[in-house]
Amino acid sequence: MSSISIPVKTEKHPHLRALNMFRDLSAVADLIELCFANTMDNDGQRYIADMRRASRDDGFLNWASHMTETASLPLTGYVWEQDGRIVGNASLIPFRDKGKRIYLLANIAVHPDYRRRGIARLLTRRAMQYGRDKKATALWLHVRDDNPGAIKLYADLGFQEIARRTTWVARPDAFIQIPQTEMQIVARHPRFWSFQQDWLRRLHPDALSWYRSFNFNALRPGLANWFYLLFVDMHIKQWAAVRGDRLLATLAWVPQGGRSEPLYVASGPRSGPEALMQLLMHARRVLSNQSMLSLEYPAGEMTEAFTAAGFQDRRTLLWMRA
Numbered sequence: 504m505s506s507i508s509i510p511v512k513t514e515k516h517p518h519l520r521a522l523n524m525f526r527d528l529s530a531v532a533d534l535i536e537l538c539f540a541n542t543m544d545n546d547g548q549r550y551i552a553d554m555r556r557a558s559r560d561d562g563f564l565n566w567a568s569h570m571t572e573t574a575s576l577p578l579t580g581y582v583w584e585q586d587g588r589i590v591g592n593a594s595l596i597p598f599r600d601k602g603k604r605i606y607l608l609a610n611i612a613v614h615p616d617y618r619r620r621g622i623a624r625l626l627t628r629r630a631m632q633y634g635r636d637k638k639a640t641a642l643w644l645h646v647r648d649d650n651p652g653a654i655k656l657y658a659d660l661g662f663q664e665i666a667r668r669t670t671w672v673a674r675p676d677a678f679i680q681i682p683q684t685e686m687q688i689v690a691r692h693p694r695f696w697s698f699q700q701d702w703l704r705r706l707h708p709d710a711l712s713w714y715r716s717f718n719f720n721a722l723r724p725g726l727a728n729w730f731y732l733l734f735v736d737m738h739i740k741q742w743a744a745v746r747g748d749r750l751l752a753t754l755a756w757v758p759q760g761g762r763s764e765p766l767y768v769a770s771g772p773r774s775g776p777e778a779l780m781q782l783l784m785h786a787r788r789v790l791s792n793q794s795m796l797s798l799e800y801p802a803g804e805m806t807e808a809f810t811a812a813g814f815q816d817r818r819t820l821l822w823m824r825a
Contacts, residue, residue, distance in 0.1 A: 519625060522580040522594070524567060528558035530589040531582065531610070538612035542647065544817060545795075571597075577609055581629045583622050590614035593626035595633055600713035606634045607714070608644040611653075623653075627660055631825065643714075645820040648802070654821060662823035665710050667802040671814040673783070677791035679813065681784045686777065688785045691741035691753055693724035699753045702769035706801060711822060717765070722755050742785060744778035751778035754786055756796075766798040776808035783812035 522531070532554035539547065554577075557563050571578040583591025594610040608630050613622045634642045644662065646653045691699070703719050722741065738758055744751040752770040759765065766786060770779055786796060800809070802819045809816075 516625060518583050518585045522582050524578055525564055527582055528554050531592050534589055534592055535610050535612050581626050590617045591622045591626050593630045595630050598713050603640040605641050605713050606639050642825045645822050648819040648821055657823050662825045664821050665824050666708050666822040668799045669802045669819040670797060670799055670817045671809045672795060672797045672817045673787055673814040674795060675787050675791040675793050677788055679784055679788050686744055686746050686781055688742050688744055688781055691743045695743055695750050696724050698750050699769040702771050717757055742782055744782050752782055754782040766796055776805055779805050779808040780812045
């Protein structure tokens, strides 16, 4: 990644100040909840609850005050305080990629009564300057595709769209009826790994690898990897859709202790929607003890397969980098 070269003005403003995690977290949580109430899912609500819980935990706050540049948590940022309350926020979350510093700008929110005053722009500019001061190699943010005003704001500030990804979710169903075809769903065989690895790289851009918490090498077959998974206690399940000897697509389930357990699809340009649909329906049936399944996929691709398998479009995010 190249160094950030976007010129950013850092004029001071009496209402703009740095986040104070000891006294601001609860108010920021209230603001985020208010601004994103119409689009917030269960994971978002849990995030808000965690912020409020952290605001009351002195032990966590004391620890966090020493970890602002190492923990991938929203411990740094800026707020807009006016009329005795916090009405704007922009968080900065640090990441490392091959030793290089990256910041994710998140929770950019302005109270509805204070919008159209340039507050979001000033907060974003200040957050960008913080990244420049810390010599970050890149600044990232993600924004919903149905928020054109925010997309234009970020583009005006120098952010460029790198990827557009849709999150699909479905509830497991032990009684789902899977259409009978000549295609078979089998356990992922080690000989499929080279195809699976190439397809995963296509569907999950290297540019976003810094954000992904899961290393795809954990799906690699072999005794050494088996010992690693045994040590970290990851009960991964993998399946493949085949027709005769031909591999069509694979699907991996990676439990991570969250409410929405992620699936990772690997499909090639000639896989076709039927193979993906069969795999997704199979996962919904065999993982019936889970509360929710989710996965990310490039926006606009294989939509018919997801809907036919009973998955719903939760959101589409633009990933933008400056």
